[in-house]
Amino acid sequence: MSVFNKYFLKVFFLFFVCFWASQRAVQANELTLPLTGEYFNQPELIGPDNLCIIFGSAMAEFSGAGNPVTDVYTWSITHPNGSEHFARSGGATFQNISVAFSELGVYAVNLSVRRGNDIIFTGSKNLSVIQGPTITIKPDYLLCGDTPTTVTAVDPNTPNLSQYTFEWTNSAGDIVGNQNELVVSVEGYYYVTLYLTNQSGGRECTVNGGTFVGQPQDFRLSVSDDSVCMGGNVTVSLDTPLEGEWEIQKVGVPNWSYILPGFGLDIDTEDDLDGPGQYRVIFRSQSPQFPNCVSQRDIYFTVTERPDFAVSTPTPSTDCITPNGSFSFTAISALDELRIPELALVATNLSAGEIRNFSGLYPGIYTVETRVGGCVRNEVVIVPNSNPPADLEFTVSLIGESCSPAARIMGMVRVTFLNGPFTGSFRIVDNVGTEIATGNISNQSVWELPIPAGDFALEFVAPNGCKNPAPTLLTIPPANNVSFSVPDVLRICGPTPFTPATTENLSFTLTDPNGVESTRNAGDSFQMSIPGTYTLTGRSLDNPASGCTASRTFTVVNMDAPAFEPILESEDCFGNRVYRAELFGADVDDVSIRWYDENFNIVGRGETWFPVAYANFYLDVQPRGSVACDFNPKPFTVRAPVFEVPVTLTAGFICPGQAATVTLETDFDEVERIEWIYIDPNNNQVFLTQFENERAIAADLEGTYEVAVFNRAGCEIGRNMLLVLESQDDARPEVLPAYSICTESGYGEIVRPGTFVSYEWYRDGDLVSTDAEYNLRSAGNYTLIVTNADGCSFEAEFSTFEDCTFQFVATNAMELRNPNKQFEVYVNDAVEQAEIWIHNRNGQLVHYCQGQNVQSRVVFCPWDGTVNGKFVPLGSYTATFVIKSNRFGLEKKFVQKLVILD
Missing domain, CATH: 2.60.40 (Immunoglobulin-like)
Known part of the structure; x- marks a missing residue:
C-alpha cells in the first residue's frame, strides 16, 4: 500500500472509531444508568462488535460504565489462538480501556467488576477483527487544463467491494458520487465515506478519506464587472504575473473563441465579442516544475442587451432661420428613458414599436440618449443645412493616423472655407455624442485640427448663431499600435x-x-x-x-521572501498529527502554501496539514500575486509515533522507620508526564499528586504502587504496578558500646554483629571495611551499617579504648604471723598469666607461684612467709614478676624488694 494512500484513511478511520465507541458508550449509559434506585451506575460491558484493520493495526475502545470511584474493573481479552491478549485490573483508570489489535480473528472480551467485597458484574462479548479495505486515495490530485482527473477511494481489487456503500461529497457538503471512483473536473476538496451495513441496518467498518483536486499553480482571476452592457468595456485581471495565454469563449455558441497572450485582457464588448450573452475567460499557464500539467482557471461575465432603436434619415432644414428639419425615432425595444438634450426632451417608459416624430428643427447636431435599466445607448443625428450662408460653406478632407519612429501620430481634419476666411466657432462630437473638441476660429480660410481615429460629427457656428454641420459622420482611419502586454x-x-x-x-x-x-x-x-x-x-x-x-x-x-517554518501543531493518542505553516504574522491569504513529499509531489496546500506517511517532507511558501521567489523549501521529518514504551518498577521492602524507594525505568525521551497511584490492600486508590513527574518515589505504606506515563500529547503510553511490602526480618546488628584495643601490639577485639547481606564499617566517618566481621586495630568512634536480605539498613555506633597497659600491686613489706599483712599480688584486666619468684639474699628461691587466667583485681599468689611450714628469716628479699597477655601478645618482667618483718 502506498504511504500516501494510508494517510487519510488512518486519520478519518481512527477518529471515527473513537467517536463511534464514545457514542456507543454514551448511548449505553443512557439506557442502563437510571437516576434513582439500586441499579444506579450499574456496570456494563460496552464496545464494538467489529473492528477493521486498515494500516496493520486498529484501536478498539471498551467501557465498563459503573461508578469509577467505588468500582474495581478486571479486564481480560483472549486471542483467537487462546492466549492472553490483554489483562489489566484497577479502579477508575480502568473504567475505559483502549486496546490495539493487529491480527484478524474473533477475540473474547471479558469484564468483572467488584464493588467493595462483592462481584457485582461479569460480562463477556466477542470482537471480530476483520481486514478493512485498502485505501488508495491520495491527499492531492492535479487538475490539468480541461482534462478531468479520477479519484479512487480504495483498491478496486478489494474483496467484497460491492458490499461497501460509498458517499462522495464536496466542500459544500453536496453528494457528488456513490461509486469507488469519482471523476472530478472542478477544483476543490472532496470527501469520501465508505462502510458496511450490518443486519440491523447500522454502519460498520466505516472509513473516511479526503483529498484536494487543484491546479499546480496558485493564481486568481478577477473581472471588472461580471455583468456589462453591450458597448461597454470589461477588464479581466490576473493577480500573479504569469506567462500564459487567454481564451475567450461564448457560452452556448460552439466554435466561437479566440486566444490572446498577455498579463490581462481589455475587452471592448462592441468590437471584440459576439453580441450579448455569457462569456467564459480562461487563463492557462505552464509551470516548469510541472511541465506536463497546465494550470487553468476561468471566470465568467455576462454582456446584456442595450436599448434598441432606429432613427430615420433626417430631413434637412431649409436654411439657418427656417426650422423645418425633422427625423423620427422608433423604439425597437421597450425603453425606460429617451433624452435629447438639444431639445430638452425627456420621455419615459416607451414601449416597443413606439414612434416619436421630431420636427421644426434647426440645422445642427442632435444627441439621442436611451436607457434600459443600467444600459444606455446613444447616437448622433445630424440635421443638415440646405442653404448655409456663403461664409459657412466648406469642404472637408481627412488624413488618417500614421506612425512616426517614436509613436503613433493622430489623424487630421482639414476644412477649406469656400468663400473666404471664416470667423466663428466649431464643435466636434463622436458618434455617441461625446464632445471631442470645441473652440473659436478667427478669419481662417483653411482650418486644421488633429483628431484621433474614429467617427465624428462636425459643425460650424457663425457669430449670429447660424449652424452648418457636415451632413454625415466623418471617419479618421486608425493606425494601430504594435500589440504587447505588461502587468500594471x-x-x-x-x-x-x-x-x-x-x-x-x-x-x-x-x-x-x-x-x-x-x-x-x-x-x-x-x-x-x-x-x-x-x-x-x-x-x-x-x-x-x-x-x-x-x-x-x-x-x-x-517583495521579501515569506518567513515560514513547518511546526507540529498537535497530535493525538492514535498517532495522528497536525502540522502548521508558521507564517510569523503574515496573512495566509497573501501566500501560496505547498507541502511536498520527498519526490516533490504535492501532498497538501493549506496552512494546516495532516502527514500522509512517516517520511521526509518539505514545506514551501511563496508570496501570492508575485513572481515566485527562489524555490527553497524547508525540510522536516515525520517520525513514526511511539504508542507504547516499556515501564519497569523496582523497589525494596518498607523497612522500620524507613520508606521504600520505588524507581521507574522507561524511555524518558518519550515521556512528558508521570502519574503515580497508590492502591491500598482494600483496593482503594489514591493519586499521589505530590509525586507527579518524579522518577523515584518514597513508599512508606504497604500496598500496590502504580505508575502511568504520558507523552507530550497527554496520551498514556505505558503503565505498570508493583506490590510493596513491609520487611519482616527482625535481625539487628549486635555490638557493644565499647571495645578494647592495644595500639602497642596492634591488638583489637573482633566485632561480629550477626548475619546480614552487606556491611559497612566507618571509623570517624571513613569507610574502612565491608566484611562481615571487623578486627579493631585503631582507636576511634565507629559506625556500622548493615543491610538485610529485604534491603533494610540498620546503623549501630561504638567506640574503642586502650587496654594493654600492665598494672600490678604487690606487697613490699609483710609481717610474719599477721594474716592481714601477708604477701599478696593484684593485676589489672590486661594480665592473663603471671609468675612470681621470691629469692633471699643468697639467691635461694624461697617462694614460687604461677597464675593462669588471672582475674583482674582479685588476689592471687598469696604467701604467709613459710617454707615447708617454717617462717623464713627476717630480712630483705627480692620479688621477681613475669606478667603475660596472650590476648595482646605481650610479656613483661618486674623486680621489687620485699621486707619481711616479725
Missing part, C-alpha cells in the same frame, strides 16, 4: 526575469527608474531587480512595420 504592477522576489507578452515581431526598450535603457527582442527577458516605475517601448521589426511604436508604464515592487 509586477511584484518580484529578488532579481527576476521578465518577458513582455506579444505575438508580433517586436523590439523592446526598457527604461528603468534610474533612466538606464536596455533592449531585447520579443521572447527574450529583462532582468528586473530595482523597484519603481518602468517604461517599456515596443517597436515593429517588420518591413513595412506592422504597427506604430507604443510605450507602456508599469511598476515593479520588491
Whole structure:
C-alpha cells in the first residue's frame, strides 16, 4: 500500500472509531444508568462488535460504565489462538480501556467488576477483527487544463467491494458520487465515506478519506464587472504575473473563441465579442516544475442587451432661420428613458414599436440618449443645412493616423472655407455624442485640427448663431499600435526575469527608474531587480512595420521572501498529527502554501496539514500575486509515533522507620508526564499528586504502587504496578558500646554483629571495611551499617579504648604471723598469666607461684612467709614478676624488694 494512500484513511478511520465507541458508550449509559434506585451506575460491558484493520493495526475502545470511584474493573481479552491478549485490573483508570489489535480473528472480551467485597458484574462479548479495505486515495490530485482527473477511494481489487456503500461529497457538503471512483473536473476538496451495513441496518467498518483536486499553480482571476452592457468595456485581471495565454469563449455558441497572450485582457464588448450573452475567460499557464500539467482557471461575465432603436434619415432644414428639419425615432425595444438634450426632451417608459416624430428643427447636431435599466445607448443625428450662408460653406478632407519612429501620430481634419476666411466657432462630437473638441476660429480660410481615429460629427457656428454641420459622420482611419502586454504592477522576489507578452515581431526598450535603457527582442527577458516605475517601448521589426511604436508604464515592487517554518501543531493518542505553516504574522491569504513529499509531489496546500506517511517532507511558501521567489523549501521529518514504551518498577521492602524507594525505568525521551497511584490492600486508590513527574518515589505504606506515563500529547503510553511490602526480618546488628584495643601490639577485639547481606564499617566517618566481621586495630568512634536480605539498613555506633597497659600491686613489706599483712599480688584486666619468684639474699628461691587466667583485681599468689611450714628469716628479699597477655601478645618482667618483718 502506498504511504500516501494510508494517510487519510488512518486519520478519518481512527477518529471515527473513537467517536463511534464514545457514542456507543454514551448511548449505553443512557439506557442502563437510571437516576434513582439500586441499579444506579450499574456496570456494563460496552464496545464494538467489529473492528477493521486498515494500516496493520486498529484501536478498539471498551467501557465498563459503573461508578469509577467505588468500582474495581478486571479486564481480560483472549486471542483467537487462546492466549492472553490483554489483562489489566484497577479502579477508575480502568473504567475505559483502549486496546490495539493487529491480527484478524474473533477475540473474547471479558469484564468483572467488584464493588467493595462483592462481584457485582461479569460480562463477556466477542470482537471480530476483520481486514478493512485498502485505501488508495491520495491527499492531492492535479487538475490539468480541461482534462478531468479520477479519484479512487480504495483498491478496486478489494474483496467484497460491492458490499461497501460509498458517499462522495464536496466542500459544500453536496453528494457528488456513490461509486469507488469519482471523476472530478472542478477544483476543490472532496470527501469520501465508505462502510458496511450490518443486519440491523447500522454502519460498520466505516472509513473516511479526503483529498484536494487543484491546479499546480496558485493564481486568481478577477473581472471588472461580471455583468456589462453591450458597448461597454470589461477588464479581466490576473493577480500573479504569469506567462500564459487567454481564451475567450461564448457560452452556448460552439466554435466561437479566440486566444490572446498577455498579463490581462481589455475587452471592448462592441468590437471584440459576439453580441450579448455569457462569456467564459480562461487563463492557462505552464509551470516548469510541472511541465506536463497546465494550470487553468476561468471566470465568467455576462454582456446584456442595450436599448434598441432606429432613427430615420433626417430631413434637412431649409436654411439657418427656417426650422423645418425633422427625423423620427422608433423604439425597437421597450425603453425606460429617451433624452435629447438639444431639445430638452425627456420621455419615459416607451414601449416597443413606439414612434416619436421630431420636427421644426434647426440645422445642427442632435444627441439621442436611451436607457434600459443600467444600459444606455446613444447616437448622433445630424440635421443638415440646405442653404448655409456663403461664409459657412466648406469642404472637408481627412488624413488618417500614421506612425512616426517614436509613436503613433493622430489623424487630421482639414476644412477649406469656400468663400473666404471664416470667423466663428466649431464643435466636434463622436458618434455617441461625446464632445471631442470645441473652440473659436478667427478669419481662417483653411482650418486644421488633429483628431484621433474614429467617427465624428462636425459643425460650424457663425457669430449670429447660424449652424452648418457636415451632413454625415466623418471617419479618421486608425493606425494601430504594435500589440504587447505588461502587468500594471509586477511584484518580484529578488532579481527576476521578465518577458513582455506579444505575438508580433517586436523590439523592446526598457527604461528603468534610474533612466538606464536596455533592449531585447520579443521572447527574450529583462532582468528586473530595482523597484519603481518602468517604461517599456515596443517597436515593429517588420518591413513595412506592422504597427506604430507604443510605450507602456508599469511598476515593479520588491517583495521579501515569506518567513515560514513547518511546526507540529498537535497530535493525538492514535498517532495522528497536525502540522502548521508558521507564517510569523503574515496573512495566509497573501501566500501560496505547498507541502511536498520527498519526490516533490504535492501532498497538501493549506496552512494546516495532516502527514500522509512517516517520511521526509518539505514545506514551501511563496508570496501570492508575485513572481515566485527562489524555490527553497524547508525540510522536516515525520517520525513514526511511539504508542507504547516499556515501564519497569523496582523497589525494596518498607523497612522500620524507613520508606521504600520505588524507581521507574522507561524511555524518558518519550515521556512528558508521570502519574503515580497508590492502591491500598482494600483496593482503594489514591493519586499521589505530590509525586507527579518524579522518577523515584518514597513508599512508606504497604500496598500496590502504580505508575502511568504520558507523552507530550497527554496520551498514556505505558503503565505498570508493583506490590510493596513491609520487611519482616527482625535481625539487628549486635555490638557493644565499647571495645578494647592495644595500639602497642596492634591488638583489637573482633566485632561480629550477626548475619546480614552487606556491611559497612566507618571509623570517624571513613569507610574502612565491608566484611562481615571487623578486627579493631585503631582507636576511634565507629559506625556500622548493615543491610538485610529485604534491603533494610540498620546503623549501630561504638567506640574503642586502650587496654594493654600492665598494672600490678604487690606487697613490699609483710609481717610474719599477721594474716592481714601477708604477701599478696593484684593485676589489672590486661594480665592473663603471671609468675612470681621470691629469692633471699643468697639467691635461694624461697617462694614460687604461677597464675593462669588471672582475674583482674582479685588476689592471687598469696604467701604467709613459710617454707615447708617454717617462717623464713627476717630480712630483705627480692620479688621477681613475669606478667603475660596472650590476648595482646605481650610479656613483661618486674623486680621489687620485699621486707619481711616479725
